[in-house]
Amino acid sequence: MMFRPAVGWRARVGILVIDKDTVPEVEFQAMAPPGVTVHAARFASPRQHGSGSYGDDPASTVAESPDIARGLDHLGRIGLDAITLCFVTGSFFGGLGFDDAFAAVASEKAHGCRVATAAGAVRAALAATGVRRPFFVAPPWFNDLIAQHALGYFRDAGLAPAGLVRYDLGPAWHDKEPWQVWDANGQQEVRADELYRQVRMLAPADADGVAVLGNGLLAADAIAPLEADLGVPVVTSNQAALWYSLRLGGVPALSEGYGRLFELPLATGTAAA
Template structure:
């Protein structure tokens, strides 16, 4: 018997870049009963074969795809919309997201809008992360990392450490910005995310932050929290959590980490983490 898939509790919208399948898969996978997810796509503001260039704030604000997506999603009687893309916001700097969300809401006919960086900020503050360890996707360039570090530091959340996920020997001779263009996103395995995040956690970090909407990490959240005793916040997890809060849905039983169920996790002994990279 087919279950009722109508969004009778909430309907959320997401804006996703043109070749990213992960946000829909992970957000649908997390969504509690009675919540539906509706997407619109936009061309990535990064030109294939190159790093981010130019005015990223203008690239988002002036994108015809985003304007069209907001207008179309705005006609679906949604409860909230999230821009599932962080790099341009990081490069634009702290303060951009609030202005973008306000203007985007107007474009969407009044539907509340948030962004992945805003969701991650609120999520980290909710679970008590103040010194996050950054685990970034393999296509995160030096430009992207520097922008993210500055963005979160300006918001009062400096990184305790950072590592870029390693896809393996076959990818190490590629320019970082080429990895996504060549399909590296399809090669990410959650068990390897778990292993690398666990091995790299600094002793002085009080949580893990995993940005990157196209970075498949959902299955690694709860094992990392159980085994390390620190909260984990990922981009797609935070995006759904924020949209559900905006919709007034406070489901705590969907099995995607402390952010949703607010369990108190015992911090592992500092000695157990000594020798980890910082």
């Protein structure tokens, strides 16, 4: 008799989440269609504080870091349809080759489960929605170096960024360095309505889409209002990662209220990111 899980009977997706981030589980579960469950493992950053280096083999360095390797092992043992690394900076610093290389190494550690990266999922989502000139929105804990590498990563993918802005937490946070914002749990001060307001005000007229970077930036509830008001696709890291995980699992499930990305046919964007 074929095994049919009672939990996640339609699809089960796994996510690897950095230790202090509370957002991915919340947004994945909120956007998940009926019958889809989300299972998380946490990890400490494999990158040294203040460094953008992962050595000569970034994909292996990240995949073989103790927490991530353990998480891949544990998640891989419970029969998931896909696992996503919610750590876009690994891709930004590792370059375009990081996504496929990490997925290959990580899949072996996850006992053959398919693995993707959130940044690769964003790329696939932008391609699937026809966005070529996205306006990027970054978290306030992204420093200039991360922002620079993020733009380089997407330019290397053939995109022409219309600009990048950091979400503004307000005057009380302006005297803090980006890493201090993260350490002070600034991610828990982000509001989807305020993100909507800032993007609505700042998005340039020549942008043909919006891309919200960072799995820790609460944005899911702003997707549909921004698409309605700006008239362009809106892609966020968690939305794209869930969408891509479902496609890897062959699930043609819609997630109503979270943007036109989920309205695409199953055949769109199923190639490896």
